[in-house]
Amino acid sequence: MVLVVRGELRLTAGKAAVQVAHAAVLLTQKAAARAPRDLADWLADGQMKVAVTVPTLEEMSSLERVARAAGILTVWVEDAGFTEVPPGTRTCLGLGPARVNALDPITGGLPLL
Amino acid sequence: MVLVVRGELRLTAGKAAVQVAHAAVLLTQKAAARAPRDLADWLADGQMKVAVTVPTLEEMSSLERVARAAGILTVWVEDAGFTEVPPGTRTCLGLGPARVNALDPITGGLPLL
Numbered sequence: 128m129v130l131v132v133r134g135e136l137r138l139t140a141g142k143a144a145v146q147v148a149h150a151a152v153l154l155t156q157k158a159a160a161r162a163p164r165d166l167a168d169w170l171a172d173g174q175m176k177v178a179v180t181v182p183t184l185e186e187m188s189s190l191e192r193v194a195r196a197a198g199i200l201t202v203w204v205e206d207a208g209f210t211e212v213p214p215g216t217r218t219c220l221g222l223g224p225a226r227v228n229a230l231d232p233i234t235g236g237l238p239l240l
Numbered sequence: 241m242v243l244v245v246r247g248e249l250r251l252t253a254g255k256a257a258v259q260v261a262h263a264a265v266l267l268t269q270k271a272a273a274r275a276p277r278d279l280a281d282w283l284a285d286g287q288m289k290v291a292v293t294v295p296t297l298e299e300m301s302s303l304e305r306v307a308r309a310a311g312i313l314t315v316w317v318e319d320a321g322f323t324e325v326p327p328g329t330r331t332c333l334g335l336g337p338a339r340v341n342a343l344d345p346i347t348g349g350l351p352l353l
Binding site: 132141143149150152155173177179 | 243245254258269283286290291292293
């Protein structure tokens with residue numbers, strides 16, 4: 128699972144952590160419905176997650192399209208916007224769960240959060 | 241849901257985010273088995289999460305005991321230890337999902353991550 132935080136929003140560490148956690152829970156639910164075997168494998172392997180960052184929403188959207196075309200589950204996190212950003216702001220993109228060799232060509236070059 | 245990060249480990253923002261996400265996924269699974277109605281309520285309400293920090297494992301253990309005594313689900317995250325901390329290190333404590341008025345007396349005074 129790769130969780131991509133939108134760098135231009137300059138979220139605090141705590142706010143970013145919560146967005147990453149939202150994405151992970153949403154992907155877990157989506158995978159339970161659509162890819163239960165991938166989910167079971169990922170949980171059995173210690174539910175590996177990596178948090179990375181890209182600057183802009185455009186770059187996140189590009190990653191999302193590439194991942195979706197590769198058959199990887201994707202979710203957007205939109206913040207309710209009570210604190211640091213306006214309501215509905217897309218803060219984080221979640222990809223997976225998938226094998227490292229499926230995700231790595233898409234996100235392997237991105238800087239860690 | 242409240243996710244408590246162990247401050248003395250001085251994790252990077254990305255590493256802390258991943259620990260928080262581990263805790264959230266583990267709590268979601270635990271709640272699906274033990275408190276499905278609480279889980280459904282929490283998901284329907286936008287899966288509210290707050291990430292906070294306390295300095296030491298002792299303080300986390302104390303929070304865990306108090307939460308458990310109040311009937312709140314708890315999970316520990318132990319890091320596999322490939323990067324920033326030794327294997328098996330307890331990095332994060334997850335509490336919930338539960339109503340704000342159940343969690344607030346226990347964690348409401350803690351600083352945000």
